[in-house]
Amino acid sequence: MPEIFINGQPYEADPDQTVLQVALANGIYVPYFCWHPQLSVAGNCRICMIEEEGRGVDIGCNMPVKAGMRVLTESEEVRSHRKAILQFITLNHPVDCGICDKAGECVLQDYHYEYNGSPSMSGDPKVRSTKFYDLSDRIVLDNERCILCSRCVRFTHEISKSHGLGIEQRADVSLVRPSTDGSFRDDPYSDNVVDICPVGALLSRSFFYKARVWYLTKTPSVCPGCERGCRIDIWHRKPEWQVQSLDTGENTAIARITPHENSEVNGPWICNKGRDLARIFERRRADGAMLKGKPASVAEAATEARRLIKAAARPVALVSSWGSNEELEAFRASLGSMFTALVKPDHLPAAGEVLEDDLLIRPDKNPNTGKARELFGTAPAVIPADADLVLVWGEGCDFSKIPAGARIILLGSWLAPENGHADVFIPVSIQTERSGHYTNCQGVVSGFEACFPRAPGVADAEALFAQLAGAAP
Amino acid sequence: MKHLIPEFEALKTRLPPGLDSILVLPCLRRIQDDRGYIADEDIDGLVEYLGVPRIQIEEVLTFYTMLRRKPLGRWHVQVCRNVSCSMRGAEPLIKHLSNRLGVKPGETTADGRFTLSTVECLGSCGTAPVVMVNERYHELQDAQSLDALLEELK
Numbered sequence: 001m002p003e004i005f006i007n008g009q010p011y012e013a014d015p016d017q018t019v020l021q022v023a024l025a026n027g028i029y030v031p032y033f034c035w036h037p038q039l040s041v042a043g044n045c046r047i048c049m050i051e052e053e054g055r056g057v058d059i060g061c062n063m064p065v066k067a068g069m070r071v072l073t074e075s076e077e078v079r080s081h082r083k084a085i086l087q088f089i090t091l092n093h094p095v096d097c098g099i100c101d102k103a104g105e106c107v108l109q110d111y112h113y114e115y116n117g118s119p120s121m122s123g124d125p126k127v128r129s130t131k132f133y134d135l136s137d138r139i140v141l142d143n144e145r146c147i148l149c150s151r152c153v154r155f156t157h158e159i160s161k162s163h164g165l166g167i168e169q170r171a172d173v174s175l176v177r178p179s180t181d182g183s184f185r186d187d188p189y190s191d192n193v194v195d196i197c198p199v200g201a202l203l204s205r206s207f208f209y210k211a212r213v214w215y216l217t218k219t220p221s222v223c224p225g226c227e228r229g230c231r232i233d234i235w236h237r238k239p240e241w242q243v244q245s246l247d248t249g250e251n252t253a254i255a256r257i258t259p260h261e262n263s264e265v266n267g268p269w270i271c272n273k274g275r276d277l278a279r280i281f282e283r284r285r286a287d288g289a290m291l292k293g294k295p296a297s298v299a300e301a302a303t304e305a306r307r308l309i310k311a312a313a314r315p316v317a318l319v320s321s322w323g324s325n326e327e328l329e330a331f332r333a334s335l336g337s338m339f340t341a342l343v344k345p346d347h348l349p350a351a352g353e354v355l356e357d358d359l360l361i362r363p364d365k366n367p368n369t370g371k372a373r374e375l376f377g378t379a380p381a382v383i384p385a386d387a388d389l390v391l392v393w394g395e396g397c398d399f400s401k402i403p404a405g406a407r408i409i410l411l412g413s414w415l416a417p418e419n420g421h422a423d424v425f426i427p428v429s430i431q432t433e434r435s436g437h438y439t440n441c442q443g444v445v446s447g448f449e450a451c452f453p454r455a456p457g458v459a460d461a462e463a464l465f466a467q468l469a470g471a472a473p
Numbered sequence: 474m475k476h477l478i479p480e481f482e483a484l485k486t487r488l489p490p491g492l493d494s495i496l497v498l499p500c501l502r503r504i505q506d507d508r509g510y511i512a513d514e515d516i517d518g519l520v521e522y523l524g525v526p527r528i529q530i531e532e533v534l535t536f537y538t539m540l541r542r543k544p545l546g547r548w549h550v551q552v553c554r555n556v557s558c559s560m561r562g563a564e565p566l567i568k569h570l571s572n573r574l575g576v577k578p579g580e581t582t583a584d585g586r587f588t589l590s591t592v593e594c595l596g597s598c599g600t601a602p603v604v605m606v607n608e609r610y611h612e613l614q615d616a617q618s619l620d621a622l623l624e625e626l627k
Contacts, residue, residue, distance in 0.1 A: 163527075
């Protein structure tokens with residue numbers, strides 16, 4: 001293990017590492033635009049300049065480690081280079097932070113404050129370029145803000161492999177453009193380029209002009225879109241910045257979803273389906289318990305459900321593959337001995353959805369099938385013909401397959417026509433209102449936390465199961 | 474483009490295996506020599522033949538101004554506007570040619586005879602200003618000599 005000296009302090013380094021990697025691994029601040037830990041070294045932005053004592057400055061991202069080398073990350077010379085480079089990078093940048101969605105989490109802003117801080121020295125007018133260019137119906141590109149770091153291009157070549165983006169033309173008229181064969185539009189991972197864009201050039205249509213990021217906070221969660229269970233951050237309004245008037249629905253709305261970087265499951269990436277979870281979580285909710293379509297309190301409904309369970313001779317339960325580990329275990333502990341439990345896929349692949357690939361996407365579109373099957377077996381969710389009571393937990397049940405005459409207890413979250421036909425319907429909370437864990441297809445357990453308070457009139461499934469078993473009032 | 478594939482195969486034999494994407498540039502040049510420009514079907518054919526991502530060919534095509542996506546006129550008049558030629562009067566010459574042919578640089582006359590272009594250094598600074606018509610250099614040009622040249626080419 002070679003030892004190198006950064007700012008006079010010795011650090012252990014791997015012979016394969018670059019000086020930038022050693023510095024970052026040891027918490028030493030070095031700015032970078034084009035370098036990304038998951039992508040190849042492009043070396044085009046030049047901002048990660050590091051001085052090797054006695055040898056001058058060079059880019060840290062491409063500087064191999066040599067035993068005994070002495071480098072400086074913040075010397076006068078390094079700082080003056082960075083200042084000059086920022087003058088160059090912002091030569092044609094519009095500096096329109098006031099109307100840019102990236103403001104507040106833009107490294108160009110950060111570095112400009114840190115190293116430059118002075119207006120452009122150029123007397124020439126800035127090069128005008130394309131604004132609001134639709135790279136796809138999901139992503140909008142502002143070519144004036146683009147600093148041509150090529151992270152997005154390398155992402156499509158090296159990670160998503162769609163080869164969907166390239167840099168066309170040259171010099172100060174260079175443009176990031178999608179391939180004309182539409183491969184970027186069809187790239188199921190395309191939205192990651194918005195995250196890795198170091199400036200506000202690539203922006204998400206769904207988050208476009210929606211919120212300033214400093215009004216938002218993120219809650220760690222798990223994507224339920226498939227059995228990969230990617231770790232995500234759900235962004236929503238900070239409690240201290242709740243909207244008091246106008247649309248108070250904003251307070252419990254998902255502003256955007258980004259990957260929660262981790263090495264066990266999904267690295268820094270998620271697929272586009274994970275970005276669109278608001279479409280799943282923000283469907284119209286079922287907001288009250290019902291007995292055969294007539295409104296009732298949750299307590300009344302639970303009492304009736306308890307009565308039906310006691311009276312049943314052959315009760316069958318369809319267990320949700322969207323239940324958390326805690327809920328599934330609570331179901332087994334409270335109701336497992338009373339029911340023949342079958343694990344049901346709550347969601348099947350939608351038409352046109354990518355079924356499976358070799359990056360993240362998995363064919364089972366439910367987050368916790370593995371854990372549910374571990375607890376309740378792998379028998380297919382076929383309701384036996386002699387069942388006289390069917391408890392359905394979650395979505396995805398074909399009600400025409402329930403034997404005629406069997407009573408139905410339905411625990412659901414969404415507004416659906418079936419809710420009113422069930423003998424007992426009890427609304428339950430959704431993932432964004434509770435905490436828990438999912439076990440993914442690799443056996444990795446990931447936790448999610450509540451983003452919003454539980455909707456009024458809605459029960460927590462975990463507590464409800466004990467109530468149905470008669471243990472709690 | 475299909476009839477050029479034997480030539481491309483010969484180029485391939487000069488490369489180590491796995492580096493076929495390097496052939497994008499020589500193939501495009503050969504196609505342009507053959508057809509005069511790069512047509513959409515040439516891009517499709519090359520994507521299929523070389524197995525490279527389409528965007529790679531699109532990047533090369535837009536990077537090099539010498540690669541053309543449209544046919545040229547019979548005579549391609551290229552006026553150097555780099556430092557030496559500009560100092561020796563290239564800019565008025567471009568204006569003169571533009572007026573005379575009735576097209577702006579980059580355009581082709583309606584009769585398809587002339588395409589006017591401006592180019593960077595042709596490497597003949599000692600005889601500036603230089604105008605290159607198709608493959609031939611015309612050195613030490615002025616308005617009169619160019620008028621005579623155009624008459625000759627008509």
